[in-house]
Amino acid sequence: xxxxxxxxxxxxxxxxxxxxxxxxxxxxxxxxxxxxxxxxxxxxxxxxxxxxxxxxxxxxxxxxxxxxxxxxxxxxxxxxxxxxxxxxxxxxxxxxxxxxxxxxxxxxxxxxxxxxxxxxxxxxxxxxxxxxxxxxxxxxxxxxxxxxxxxxxxxxxxxxxxxxxxxxxxxxxxxxxxxxxxxxxxxxxxxxxxxxxxxxxxxxxxxxxxxxxxxxxxxxxxxxxxxxxxxxxxxxxxxxxxxxxxxxxxxxxxxxxxxxxxxxxxxxxxxxxxxxxxxxxxxxxxxxxxxxxxxxxx
Numbered sequence: 589x590x591x592x593x594x595x596x597x598x599x600x601x602x603x604x605x606x607x608x609x610x611x612x613x614x615x616x617x618x619x620x621x622x623x624x625x626x627x628x629x630x631x632x633x634x635x636x637x638x639x640x641x642x643x644x645x646x647x648x649x650x651x652x653x654x655x656x657x658x659x660x661x662x663x664x665x666x667x668x669x670x671x672x673x674x675x676x677x678x679x680x681x682x683x684x685x686x687x688x689x690x691x692x693x694x695x696x697x698x699x700x701x702x703x704x705x706x707x708x709x710x711x712x713x714x715x716x717x718x719x720x721x722x723x724x725x726x727x728x729x730x731x732x733x734x735x736x737x738x739x740x741x742x743x744x745x746x747x748x749x750x751x752x753x754x755x756x757x758x759x760x761x762x763x764x765x766x767x768x769x770x771x772x773x774x775x776x777x778x779x780x781x782x783x784x785x786x787x788x789x790x791x792x793x794x795x796x797x798x799x800x801x802x803x804x805x806x807x808x809x810x811x812x813x814x815x816x817x818x819x820x821x822x823x824x825x826x827x828x829x830x831x832x833x834x835x836x837x838x839x840x841x842x843x844x845x846x847x848x849x850x851x852x853x854x855x856x857x858x859x860x861x862x863x864x865x866x867x868x869x870x871x872x873x874x875x876x877x878x879x880x881x882x883x884x885x886x
């Protein structure tokens with residue numbers, strides 16, 4: 589398989605084994621190919637894999653392709669996945685119905701390899717472009733951390749989930765100490781290097797389930813799901829300690845810096861992530877006022 593296989597997946601839903609085999613062979617160098625032999629198993633695989641593209645046969649027993657597509661488009665988790673219908677029928681009726689249901693294209697039987705590959709490649713390429721645009725729209729261009737808008741979206745979703753299941757959730761506000769002095773002494777280029785090094789260090793110390801965002805300037809925030817304030821404090825100390833060990837080579841000598849952190853846990857009254865961020869920000873200010881390079885929890 590080529591470089592696309594690790595990034596993109598095509599799900600083929602067709603009750604005819606020869607068709608599944610042909611499509612698997614035709615597309616194996618374009619993407620990972622998953623196969624389902626019925627509408628029901630196809631829906632299950634779509635939800636499990638969240639593929640980049642679904643090739644869907646219209647004529648299947650028990651649940652036809654139209655019904656599969658209808659259910660896909662009604663499910664938020666998979667409604668965005670493009671669907672190409674496969675049909676052996678001539679005429680415009682099936683095509684019109686499929687397009688109304690949200691299909692992006694049609695492939696007719698008998699299958700012509702060049703046409704199949706051309707149409708699948710077009711959709712996969714568009715998916716890659718859309719994914720990159722989404723990444724750019726949600727990412728801070730300097731550091732690669734989530735930007736403020738994306739962080740707030742994730743934070744609010746995590747808060748609602750925590751309230752629904754009555755699970756703990758904590759927020760960290762993090763600020764690089766004396767950052768203006770770093771820029772003044774070493775220049776803004778080195779200041780940018782410090783921000784990038786801080787994000788690399790944060791991401792290495794945070795857990796996979798945590799979300800880091802750049803809120804603005806030298807200020808960052810982290811959402812910690814399933815984390816009470818005690819464990820948030822432990823994690824914050826780990827971040828603080830890791831940052832204190834960072835060294836950046838500069839013409840002026842080694843640059844080291846520290847970070848101050850405020851940590852706050854959600855309460856039953858919190859219905860907006862901004863409320864938790866504001867408390868964590870006040871605690872961050874306390875940490876700054878009481879000497880910097882420290883964590884204050886509340």
